[in-house]
Amino acid sequence: MSDNLSVSLDGTRCKSYGICVSVMPDVFDTPPGSPTAVLLRDAVDADEREDLEEAARACPAQAIALDSGRKP
Amino acid sequence: MTGGFERVVVVGASAAGLGAADGLREAGFTGSITVLGAELHQPYDRPTLSKALLVAEEDPRLLELRSPERIEANRLDLRLGHAAAGLDVDRRYVVTTYGEALPWDAVVIACGSRPRELRSLGGEVLPALRTPEDLRVLREAAARYGEMTLIGSGFIGLEVAAALVARGVAVTVLDALPLPLEPVLGTELATHLRDLHTARGVRFRSAVAMASVTGQPGAYEVRLTDGSVHRTPFVLTGIGAEPAVDWLAGSGIEVTGGIVTDAAGRTNVPDVWAAGDVAAFHHPLLGQRVRVEHWTHAVEQGRHIGLNIARGETTPYQGVPYFWTDQYGMRFQCYGRRRAGDRSLVVEGSLDAGEFLVLFGHAGEFHAAFACGRVRSLRDYRKLLARGGTWDEALALARTNTPALDTTVSCVNRKECTPHEAA
Ligand SMILES: Cc1cc2nc3c(=O)[nH]c(=O)nc-3n(C[C@H](O)[C@H](O)[C@H](O)COP(=O)(O)OP(=O)(O)OC[C@H]3O[C@@H](n4cnc5c(N)ncnc54)[C@H](O)[C@@H]3O)c2cc1C
Ligand code: SF4
Numbered sequence: 001m002s003d004n005l006s007v008s009l010d011g012t013r014c015k016s017y018g019i020c021v022s023v024m025p026d027v028f029d030t031p032p033g034s035p036t037a038v039l040l041r042d043a044v045d046a047d048e049r050e051d052l053e054e055a056a057r058a059c060p061a062q063a064i065a066l067d068s069g070r071k072p
Numbered sequence: 073m074t075g076g077f078e079r080v081v082v083v084g085a086s087a088a089g090l091g092a093a094d095g096l097r098e099a100g101f102t103g104s105i106t107v108l109g110a111e112l113h114q115p116y117d118r119p120t121l122s123k124a125l126l127v128a129e130e131d132p133r134l135l136e137l138r139s140p141e142r143i144e145a146n147r148l149d150l151r152l153g154h155a156a157a158g159l160d161v162d163r164r165y166v167v168t169t170y171g172e173a174l175p176w177d178a179v180v181i182a183c184g185s186r187p188r189e190l191r192s193l194g195g196e197v198l199p200a201l202r203t204p205e206d207l208r209v210l211r212e213a214a215a216r217y218g219e220m221t222l223i224g225s226g227f228i229g230l231e232v233a234a235a236l237v238a239r240g241v242a243v244t245v246l247d248a249l250p251l252p253l254e255p256v257l258g259t260e261l262a263t264h265l266r267d268l269h270t271a272r273g274v275r276f277r278s279a280v281a282m283a284s285v286t287g288q289p290g291a292y293e294v295r296l297t298d299g300s301v302h303r304t305p306f307v308l309t310g311i312g313a314e315p316a317v318d319w320l321a322g323s324g325i326e327v328t329g330g331i332v333t334d335a336a337g338r339t340n341v342p343d344v345w346a347a348g349d350v351a352a353f354h355h356p357l358l359g360q361r362v363r364v365e366h367w368t369h370a371v372e373q374g375r376h377i378g379l380n381i382a383r384g385e386t387t388p389y390q391g392v393p394y395f396w397t398d399q400y401g402m403r404f405q406c407y408g409r410r411r412a413g414d415r416s417l418v419v420e421g422s423l424d425a426g427e428f429l430v431l432f433g434h435a436g437e438f439h440a441a442f443a444c445g446r447v448r449s450l451r452d453y454r455k456l457l458a459r460g461g462t463w464d465e466a467l468a469l470a471r472t473n474t475p476a477l478d479t480t481v482s483c484v485n486r487k488e489c490t491p492h493e494a495a
Contacts, residue, residue, distance in 0.1 A: 015135055017120060022396045022405055023368065025447030051451075057091070057375065058368050060117035060135050062142060 004043045006067045007052060011036045013063035020064060023055040078103035080381065081166045081176040083156040085109030086118065087370035088348025089182035090138055095378020097146045105148050106174055110155035113204060119367050121207050122228050123398050126235040134204055156183070159323040161341045178343045178381050181331055182374055185313035185349040185365065190223065192285040200309045201228055210308060214241045217305035221294065223282055225252030227397045229310035230265065233274045234399040243274050244304065246294065248281035258416050261430060261442065264423045268400060277302065313365060315350045328352065330363040335388030337377040345381065347374040356390045357460065358409060366395040392457045402426065405447070407454040408440030419470035419477060420446050431466050438466040449473055
């Protein structure tokens with residue numbers, strides 16, 4: 001029912017400092033040994049949009065992109 | 073936006089200042105944005121200075137905050153090395169150290185804070201950690217002496233201790249407080265944190281104040297108020313930060329423990345706003361004037377003010393204060409603010425297990441949630457804090473995760489803080 005929002009992470013930019021993980025721990029993770037953060041899922045509910053936008057703003061490397069395109 | 077509103081000057085090119093510039097563009101502001109930055113570095117991520125960049129074996133590389141493309145796309149006139157030297161609120165100019173007089177229709181003051189100074193008796197300003205230059209001095213000292221003393225056990229001091237111990241440096245921490253960060257964390261958590269450090273070799277001289285420091289790099293003597301003398305080759309101070317407001321002296325901007333603003337971010341002078349570490353603003357959730365010295369707060373409050381300016385609004389900023397700190401590979405996170413006299417209750421995990429979630433509150437009020445791990449749950453408490461939820465609501469939430477939680481037993485004075493399970 002709800003509009004989904006897709007999120008992507010640019011592995012060439014990400015420095016794995018994990019600020020995104022602090023803001024949205026159920027979307028981002030920094031596994032030990034991984035050079036970049038990883039996405040635990042790439043779609044989030046519309047009601048999580050604000051948090052996701054905050055994570056994107058907080059990322060010092062600007063590695064997080066949101067695609068607001070509505071999906072059925 | 074009102075006509076003729078075309079020039080914004082932002083003072084400070086870090087989290088809050090760039091956040092404000094982004095907010096302005098996000099809300100459709102099309103005029104000019106001049107961002108003054110006292111430092112010559114491209115804007116960089118400050119929190120990593122006491123974390124990854126201090127631990128790094130190789131030469132540390134600053135993490136840039138904005139790509140050049142993004143700065144260009146947002147049409148920011150970023151003037152690095154140009155500091156604001158004065159603010160003329162009558163003729164509406166910001167004067168810079170280059171002698172420029174920049175006219176403005178609005179100003180965002182986002183010049184942050186600087187370490188509180190401690191001098192040796194010989195007049196030397198003792199090193200602290202705020203900038204990449206400070207980081208270089210600290211890294212060189214760590215490599216040269218293999219041993220150092222930290223004065224003050226705040227977050228930065230403890231992160232530095234953790235990072236240096238990982239590099240094999242012998243670290244002593246001096247503090248007048250009996251336990252590190254006790255006012256922020258309460259006795260139990262502060263004890264826990266202290267124990268994490270002592271277990272890894274950090275030595276604490278707590279509950280004794282420092283009287284004076286003499287000597288020079290290589291050989292310092294720190295005199296304590298109990299009459300003892302502590303010898304150390306290097307001293308790093310971490311005794312708090314002060315708003316960087318010298319340049320505003322005589323400007324007419326009200327400064328009382330920070331630049332005083334309302335909840336929307338406005339100072340006492342029309343069209344002059346302040347955000348980030350430098351601002352002492354009225355926080356609706358906390359019901360008092362506070363200075364929040366945390367990274368994501370600076371980003372969010374800066375953006376909020378940018379939006380307000382561009383939209384001609386005065387919406388209050390009421391983000392829940394948040395900070396994280398990394399020590400020994402563990403990440404601690406806190407939403408809200410503990411207050412003196414709060415009870416604490418471990419509602420998930422246990423301190424001994426190294427994974428836990430603790431709630432703070434008093435008299436029916438819910439004030440803060442502090443966790444190591446347990447990040448998923450933390451988010452729900454954050455939402456509760458954001459809407460001013462009560463202690464009972466916090467407990468109800470806790471019971472959804474730990475149904476058998478006994479909430480009558482506070483963590484205070486208990487040796488082991490584990491969620492108390494009935495039967
Ligand atoms: C070592 C360290 C570790 C930290 N770790 C954490 C952490 O883990 N988590 C957390 O939440 N917070 C942390 N913080 C706090 C966080 O970095 C600050 O809250 C944040 O940087 C505040 O952002 P700001 O933009 O308000 O100010 P600042 O980052 O201080 O930026 C202000 C900028 O303005 C410039 N400036 C000053 N005066 C002038 C002038 N007159 N004209 C032009 N420019 C000027 C300064 O040079 C500076 O670049 C840490 C801070 C330090 C020092
Ligand atoms: S905040 Fe940005 S750089 Fe840091 S881990 Fe997340 S995506 Fe990577």
